[in-house]
Amino acid sequence: MKGTTKNGDNAIRKSKLGGKIVVITGASSGIGRQTAIELLDKGARTIILVARTESKLLELKQVLEARNGSLDLDIVNYSCDVSIKDDVIKMGTGIVEKFGHVDLLINNAGFGEFGKVQDQRIEQIENVMRTNYLGMVYCTKVFLSHMVDRHSGHIVNVASLAASFGVAGMAGYCASKYAMLGFSESLNHELHGTGVKITVVSPIGVKTNFFRNQSFDNHKPNYTGFMLDVRTVTKAILAASNSRRFEIIVPFYMRAGVWLKHTFPFVINPITGTLFRRQLRKPD
Numbered sequence: 001m002k003g004t005t006k007n008g009d010n011a012i013r014k015s016k017l018g019g020k021i022v023v024i025t026g027a028s029s030g031i032g033r034q035t036a037i038e039l040l041d042k043g044a045r046t047i048i049l050v051a052r053t054e055s056k057l058l059e060l061k062q063v064l065e066a067r068n069g070s071l072d073l074d075i076v077n078y079s080c081d082v083s084i085k086d087d088v089i090k091m092g093t094g095i096v097e098k099f100g101h102v103d104l105l106i107n108n109a110g111f112g113e114f115g116k117v118q119d120q121r122i123e124q125i126e127n128v129m130r131t132n133y134l135g136m137v138y139c140t141k142v143f144l145s146h147m148v149d150r151h152s153g154h155i156v157n158v159a160s161l162a163a164s165f166g167v168a169g170m171a172g173y174c175a176s177k178y179a180m181l182g183f184s185e186s187l188n189h190e191l192h193g194t195g196v197k198i199t200v201v202s203p204i205g206v207k208t209n210f211f212r213n214q215s216f217d218n219h220k221p222n223y224t225g226f227m228l229d230v231r232t233v234t235k236a237i238l239a240a241s242n243s244r245r246f247e248i249i250v251p252f253y254m255r256a257g258v259w260l261k262h263t264f265p266f267v268i269n270p271i272t273g274t275l276f277r278r279q280l281r282k283p284d
């Protein structure tokens with residue numbers, strides 16, 4: 001547990017996140033949960049935690065409050081399904097009414113469903129798109145005008161390397177992350193000169209609850225050796241929140257993989273296709 005000393009308070013006030021109002025979606029687990037903890041450690045004092053599971057948000061709020069050990073902390077839980085537009089509007093309106101604006105929005109809520117397109121129900125593909133892509137759009141829309149009016153703010157969208165590589169068995173998920181990347185790139189151009197920034201963080205596989213989704217049963221990734229520790233990704237998200245870069249790929253050397261894929265797709269696509277098809281063939 002950390003207490004905050006007088007010197008610590010001064011350091012926090014001077015830190016880039018000191019006094020900032022931060023909203024993070026998907027805060028109840030994995031990357032979002034750890035990001036909230038590190039935001040606190042880096043000086044954020046108003047942290048708004050968004051996810052559907054209220055009990056997990058409450059537990060995290062208690063962890064953050066105990067970790068901080070001082071009274072100047074405002075942790076707010078919002079139980080909200082980001083795939084439901086009206087709920088996001090209600091949440092966003094409530095946040096703006098209470099705090100006036102948001103400085104940093106981290107669109108992190110998301111999930112994946114494993115399975116061949118021909119075997120999946122259309123509703124599974126719709127749900128992934130509604131959460132991962134539209135959820136990000138709803139959250140962005142609800143805070144964007146306030147950011148532009150204040151000429152200040154940063155949006156960090158947690159995409160994936162699946163925004164650059166089509167993965168067999170993950171078509172709906174890849175589509176949602178490709179869509180997120182495309183939307184973010186267009187918005188980045190629109191925001192030029194407004195004082196508002198957007199950065200996409202695109203990690204490869206990360207050790208979280210992501211693969212506990214029932215659809216992954218018997219199809220858990222066999223590339224466990226390459227899976228990132230969650231802290232590697234949260235470090236990138238924190239760097240993103242204060243970066244002028246548009247996309248941060250984690251680990252950084254995978255940028256070479258993306259370049260190779262775009263430059264020599266006829267070489268790379270057959271290789272990735274073979275690798276990922278092996279996953280599909282695993283016995284049920």
Ligand SMILES: NC(=O)c1ccc[n+]([C@@H]2O[C@H](COP(=O)([O-])OP(=O)(O)OC[C@H]3O[C@@H](n4cnc5c(N)ncnc54)[C@H](OP(=O)(O)O)[C@@H]3O)[C@@H](O)[C@H]2O)c1
Nearest residue numbers: 026028029030031052053081082109110205206208209210
């Ligand atoms: N793990 C990986 O390998 C990996 C790799 C690249 C990118 N990512 C991306 O990283 C992000 C975080 O995933 P994670 O790995 O940390 O997985 P995780 O541990 O399963 O966490 C997912 C989070 O998203 C929330 N969420 C899911 N659906 C939601 C909805 N409809 N409304 C609100 N919140 C919702 C979950 O909370 P509730 O269930 O409580 O709502 C949970 O807090 C996702 O966008 C994922 O696509 C993950």
